[in-house]
Amino acid sequence: MNTLNRKVLSIFVLLFLLILLGCVNNKKKKSTESSVTEETQAISKPFFKLSLAEWSIHNMIMDKTFNPIDFADKAKEMGFEGLEYVSQLYKPLYKDSADSKAALQEVLDSLKMKSEANGLKNVGIMVDNEGDLASPDEKERLQGVGNHKKWIDAAAFLGCYYVRVNLFGSEDPTVWVQQSVKSLTDLAIYAKTKGIDVIVENHGYLSSNAPLLVEVMKGVNMHNCGVLPDFGNFCLKREGGEQGGAKCIEEYDRYGGVQQMMPYAKAVSAKSYDFDKDGNETIIDYGKMMQIVKDGGYKGYVGVEYEGTRLSEEDGINATKKLLLKVANELK
Template sequence: MKDSIFNKRGLLFAFFAIFLFFFSCKDEKKKEDNILKVEDTIVVAPFFKLSLAQWSMHKMVFDDKVSPYTFAEKAKSWGFSGLEYVSGMYYEELEKENFSKEAMAAFVEKCNAESKKHEMTNLLIMIDGQGNLAAETSEERKKAVENHYKWVDAAAAMGCHSIRVNLSGGTSTEEWITSSVDGLTQLATYAKDKNVNVIVENHGGFSSNAADLALVMSKVNMPNCGTLPDFGNFCMKRKDGSIYNGECAEEYDMYKGVSELMPYAKGVSAKSYNFDADGNETKIDFSKMMNIVKDAGYEGFVGVEYEGDVLTEEEGIIATRDLLLKVAKEL
């Protein structure tokens, strides 16, 4: 009788041990599944970093009179880590002082203080209105080149890797190519000693013909001279004869253009206009564009540049950011 009781107890103990082992294994499996889920999340991190082009805020600055010095604070709050400044947003104060050394130094000091305060990285300054680097005459080109020196110095003082310039000027493709090579070589030679790159955006006119712009880069052939491929600026000719405004009459293939400019890219500008109900850009296939960028081996910053007219600037900036992150998970 005693042996029988012990046998029953032994069986119960064995059954209980098996029960605990089964559920313990099940719990370990859950833990493993959770670990795998965490690892999966890490794997789909973007191959690029996010920066914000200050032009995305141009209505805030010019129309609503928001201080351009809030750039770092706002960009940080919207989830960016890199800053792409626009020179023209500071011209009101700089022109009053005729771009004096003191005025430029104050600009640099304020920008550096804000970027440091909000732990943001200064990347580049987009320069406008400083003369035509591809002007027809050597005198005009030289003057334009020298006008850009102060911005090279500012970029160096801010820790930016580049200044973005425009290649305006010329009345024929051949003339424009020759003048562009000369203007860029002069400026890049000055910028080289400051450890600053001179990069050209496809930005209307001859510069929006990506094959020709790539040819200019190959002719300049300097390590600190490159491109800033923009997803949307491929209008070569407008019906009203303007460079930046008016209905486009002749447009370069945007996907072919970005492909041709990526070998020289030191930055990428993710231009956006409007979005559909699913959050996709209505004019530009971001998945196709970012595949081109990734296939080129690019792993630097991709700058959001919203220019739409339906969403507010803040909404458009966030929509573009989210689209880039969504696309990154799918690539």
């Protein structure tokens, strides 16, 4: 091989090595970029799923500017995965019917169709005004238990996993615990046959006394009976002994309360009232609260429940959702 041929061959070998090195480096670069993208996506994905509590739009529904049948449409539009219905918001649609049972079924048919069309999960039904489950009067208590069963049936039909109930009735802590355990046991036994959980929200008075509520959970001791920790409902006593509306004069520690409830939590309610210029809730430390939720090992649905008045319901919902996602990225 002459000198010229050797030089040409050397040039080709050098070019080949340069091209090969470039391909390797480019592959490494793409692999690094892919890893960064995957890591970013992992960080931005919260440890919980987002649901919308229908009470967040109760004013729109009650003033008849929004049809509750379209709840799934609104939740989808606002970027939620799950739906948490409120029983009392549908009562006007069936209560005056000659056949209220059939009318309620028509409502449920429509809600199921809407949720499926939007690809959303029916998470639960928040049941109100169906009787005091902690009433010291046995007849009243049993009537309340019976009234709640139709909503367990409704939840099963919709594909929900829970019904949320209230524990109102006796003002005597001992009697309250005793009656609450009996009612929840009755409901949990029935709900078990339907694949439904019965959960209790801290909703004022004795139900907001976390240690008492935990005592009730221990008394029931059933897998499908739990609690719904709400970030804001820890008022133990209001002026004039009112159940709602009046000024709260005694409150249980919200952070300690949620922490005590978390071992029994089957859902979480992210209550909000107002926000400062930086987007933080003005009453509740969301970072502290969501750290408690995360440390409790919870990975289910967190329901946005805006109850403020300064912002519109839609703006309040969006502000709450934005804060939850922001906080999720900041938690340890």
